[in-house]
Amino acid sequence: MTTTAMNPGRLDGRLVLPGEAGYDEARTVWNAMVDRRPRMVVRCASVGDVVAAVRTARELDLELGVRCGGHSALGLAVPDDGLMVDLRPMGGVRVDPVRRRAWVQGGALLGALDREAQRYGLATTAGNVSHTGVGGLTLGGGMGWLARQYGLACDNVASFTMVTADGDVVHASPTENPDLFWGLRGGGGNFGIVTEFEFRLHPVGTRALVAEYTFPLDRALPAFRHWRDLNAEAPRQATFTASLGGDGQVVLGFVWVGDPAEARKLLPAMRGLGRTVATRVHEPSYVELQRQDDTTGRHALRRYSKGHYLRRLPDEAIEAFLLRGSTGSGEGLPNAGLQAYGGAISDVPDDETAFSHRGTVFEFGCGTGWTDPAEDAARKASARRCAAALAPFASGVYVNALSDDGAEGVRRAYSPDKLARLTTLKTAYDPHNVFHLNHNIRPAR
Incomplete structure (x- = not known):
């Protein structure tokens, strides 16, 4: 086995291989029915690590799974004999209480976002279980106790930073790549790996x-x-x-x-x-x-x-x-x-x-x-x-x-018009369906 696209010594995080310390912990997810063994796990500590991991998976023709935090009910983040991108080392949250903004890394859990924002009596919609991953929750929509007041988690995202299937870093907001911004708010992990979310926060108090x-x-x-x-x-x-x-x-x-x-x-x-x-x-x-x-x-x-x-x-x-x-x-x-x-x-x-x-x-x-x-x-x-x-x-x-x-489940999750638009977006950003270990929206052939 080689890792020619990635020099482990240049990672900010760590490459973990079978048999090494931390390997079993990295491949163990919330659902205990999941027992898969990736060929390698990249515990990413920076956007550069994510880029290197994606390019390595492409070069070695490995299935690519992405663990962005907590649950992964189907264990899709853990690819047998593939490359697993573990974003959990990228779990930081930074809050600006004056602007009422939070910048949340792609591996953060909801509890980290809640704790940092609540220091100022602020919050945004963030699920019902604190050890859920921010990334997976938000990309699918994101229900929570604040949603009836302030909308879903995805409704409160001001911008995304994402690594594409080609290993490029792109940004999405209402004014930058607006089609991607539309798709990331509910379309799941089909288009790339989101490494940072910018959320709007609200003055909800602490009670x-x-x-x-x-x-x-x-x-x-x-x-x-x-x-x-x-x-x-x-x-x-x-x-x-x-x-x-x-x-x-x-x-x-x-x-x-x-x-x-x-x-x-x-x-x-x-x-x-x-x-x-x-x-x-x-x-x-x-x-x-x-x-x-x-x-x-x-x-x-x-x-x-x-x-x-x-x-x-x-x-x-x-x-x-x-x-x-x-x-x-x-x-x-x-x-x-x-x-x-x-x-x-x-x-x-x-x-x-x-x-x-x-x-x-x-x-x-x-x-x-x-x-x-x-x-x-x-x-x-x-x-x-x-x-x-x-x-x-x-x-x-x-x-x-x-x-x-x-x-069939994907068809139930989206209206026909939205599914068609998501398919067009998938074709533009991931035409080879590199990111298919998810509730998959297939690119047009």
Whole structure:
């Protein structure tokens, strides 16, 4: 094996080969089902390292995978016998509180962005789990607790710096390569490796409120209907959520970012949901809110999930959600959840970004985590049944929620017009489909 396009001694980071210290850590991702062995891992510490890695992969005709941070549910970042670009050493965040801007390197996690911005009471939309990668989240759209107030993560990007399939460094903004700027806001990692994001920040303060009302499954339907109707009138600071877990209990509520005193004005209406088995209202800091699902979303579990976008939530959809694809006891069923969209998400004109389905009312997701490989088939089947039960009500899917859906999933994630435009952009920036280990948009032939 040679690495003629890359001199390891000239890297700012490190080239890691099989058998060397750090190799197994570098190839281990969030989903424990992923167990692939790259021929080499380039732990990039600079844009120059990324350029060298891309050119090496091209010269040696190696598959190229990109790890930009946290999860990689399908493990697409880890190419068997290929070259893995590990951006995690490039995890820096720089904040200008006067201009309300954050410059975030491509390997940063959401928690780093949250911590630096919150030093000044600022934030931008940044997911729900702090060990998620900024890059993957943002390039697919980027839902989070601030989205109803300020739009998706991709709506808050002012500029990108990207390394192309030829190893060139380009910038994208409303005035520089505007077509690429359009495509990077929702089109995923199809066009290159983003090494830096410039985000707009917002003065959100440091406080939040979470309200949760728990109902037994046999009393959940009327409460669920009322919760749905309240969501239609909810202030933008509130993101309504619903979840159903392994204990068979339904949790309905909302997350509020901003003054908790204002959030508490919603509580009398929420008490109208009915008699609960448990009620919890608490006031985390914003940073604590961003970490509250870190344990549920922890590493080292085998993972599988499915999802849909919903433009409406009729009673029949609620009933299907509660059944989760089963008429049995509920044992072994996946966790299921709903998160409200609307507000600033739907304010953005549909043709302004590659992200589609801005008319979504709720995002539905179901998923399961386990440790025993013998359970793989049953766990996957249960998630598929759950998703199939909601499919009649679906209007599309979040590209970041795709699993093993293949080309059909990509077609569900984008409107036909947007997919055609993305294909043209892919053909211009990556005609040989070097960046294909993703939810792939193929170039025109």
